[in-house]
Amino acid sequence: MKQDKKEIIISEILLWKENHMLPPHYCDYLLALYTQGEEYSESGRRAKIKQVHMTSALLAFLLLPVAVFILYFTELSFLLQTVILTSFVGSLLLLALFFSKKKVLSPFLFLGAAIVLLLLSLELNARMFENSPSSLYILLLANCLLWIYTGVKLRLVYFTVSGSLGLIVLLFFFLNN
Numbered sequence: 001m002k003q004d005k006k007e008i009i010i011s012e013i014l015l016w017k018e019n020h021m022l023p024p025h026y027c028d029y030l031l032a033l034y035t036q037g038e039e040y041s042e043s044g045r046r047a048k049i050k051q052v053h054m055t056s057a058l059l060a061f062l063l064l065p066v067a068v069f070i071l072y073f074t075e076l077s078f079l080l081q082t083v084i085l086t087s088f089v090g091s092l093l094l095l096a097l098f099f100s101k102k103k104v105l106s107p108f109l110f111l112g113a114a115i116v117l118l119l120l121s122l123e124l125n126a127r128m129f130e131n132s133p134s135s136l137y138i139l140l141l142a143n144c145l146l147w148i149y150t151g152v153k154l155r156l157v158y159f160t161v162s163g164s165l166g167l168i169v170l171l172f173f174f175l176n177n
Contacts, residue, residue, distance in 0.1 A: 063088045085120045105171045
């Protein structure tokens with residue numbers, strides 16, 4: 001059998017083993033059969049996957065400081081800042097959806113997207129509504145409701161709790177003013 005066909009079959013067997021499509025002892029038998037008794041190294045494949053995960057995680061965690069830098073330390077126009085921050089939120093959400101199947105980094109990515117969206121809301125209030133308290137309350141209320149919805153929909157308790165606590169704090173400040 002040609003070497004490239006063997007590699008394809010071996011990678012498929014490893015995929016079956018990883019996703020529990022076959023019992024592990026069947027996969028081990030098939031791996032021993034196709035590698036002709038030689039030990040097949042999974043470490044190279046796993047190292048590549050781990051490297052891709054770590055690289056994308058590092059890039060995702062760098063988006064938050066970059067977002068703060070873009071908001072507070074640059075002279076970019078408001079429209080450009082909004083577009084950049086919206087793309088950051090979108091990319092964090094896409095990464096979170098990608099990692100949600102792996103259950104590795106998705107909570108941190110959802111949290112990062114929520115923080116960047118909150119920063120975007122505060123900047124929107126400052127630029128478009130001239131720091132109006134009523135628009136600030138409305139934007140914060142929208143953020144809290146979005147957090148509660150996300151927490152309920154995705155079964156993320158920390159979003160539900162933080163959204164609920166945010167609503168309580170907003171209600172407290174609204175009643176005191």
